[in-house]
Amino acid sequence: MVNVAIFSSGSGSNAEALIRYFQNHPTIRIKLLIFNRKEAGVKTKAELLGIETQYFSKSEFESRPKLVVDFLKNESIDFILLAGFLLLVPKEIVESFPERILNIHPALLPAHGGKGMYGINVHREVRRSGAKSTGMSIHLVDLEFDKGKILFQSACPVWETDSESDIAARVLKLEHLHYSLVAEQYIKSIKEK
Ligand code: GAR
Numbered sequence: 226m227v228n229v230a231i232f233s234s235g236s237g238s239n240a241e242a243l244i245r246y247f248q249n250h251p252t253i254r255i256k257l258l259i260f261n262r263k264e265a266g267v268k269t270k271a272e273l274l275g276i277e278t279q280y281f282s283k284s285e286f287e288s289r290p291k292l293v294v295d296f297l298k299n300e301s302i303d304f305i306l307l308a309g310f311l312l313l314v315p316k317e318i319v320e321s322f323p324e325r326i327l328n329i330h331p332a333l334l335p336a337h338g339g340k341g342m343y344g345i346n347v348h349r350e351v352r353r354s355g356a357k358s359t360g361m362s363i364h365l366v367d368l369e370f371d372k373g374k375i376l377f378q379s380a381c382p383v384w385e386t387d388s389e390s391d392i393a394a395r396v397l398k399l400e401h402l403h404y405s406l407v408a409e410q411y412i413k414s415i416k417e418k
Pocket residue numbers: 233235236237238239240308309310311329330331342343344347397400
């Protein structure tokens with residue numbers, strides 16, 4: 226079995242889609258969820274689906290990343306999927322899981338990425354920019370926000386009448402549709418190397 230950890234900070238709809246997709250998967254198992262905000266809805270979602278959860282605070286991530294690495298190694302984690310995880314992944318974690326951390330971003334990178342570009346902020350920027358389309362990107366995680374190699378993108382239109390939340394809803398549908406499949410294909414491709 227390939228063991229996967231999800232990192233999430235928020236409401237957890239992508240985490241839920243991933244957990245459901247990999248339930249009963251023959252070779253890939255979502256082993257645990259790591260979250261960094263105690264009130265995050267994702268914790269309850271994961272627990273209801275029978276997934277072990279573990280909290281690390283923002284300051285533990287930032288000043289004691291080895292604590293997180295040791296925990297992941299102890300749990301025999303092979304891959305990490307960020308799903309609405311809003312902290313920069315510390316160097317120690319990135320270097321302990323080379324090319325084994327994926328992120329999903331709600332825009333067509335390199336546009337509308339970088340520090341502070343998360344959730345509704347991204348869609349607000351898309352609307353402000355006058356872009357006629359947006360979408361989602363799945364990419365490898367490196368030491369900067371939203372800069373790693375892009376593995377997959379999918380686009381959707383932006384209509385003049387769209388509010389930020391209209392755009393968010395359209396993009397989120399694409400995220401739920403694609404993240405599990407792309408993660409599955411990527412993990413298989415690395416394991417077969
Ligand atoms: C998703 O749209 C995800 O792409 C975005 O946060 C949302 C989390 O929603 N991530 C970022 O903006 C990262 N820069 P969810 O908690 O319902 O999955």
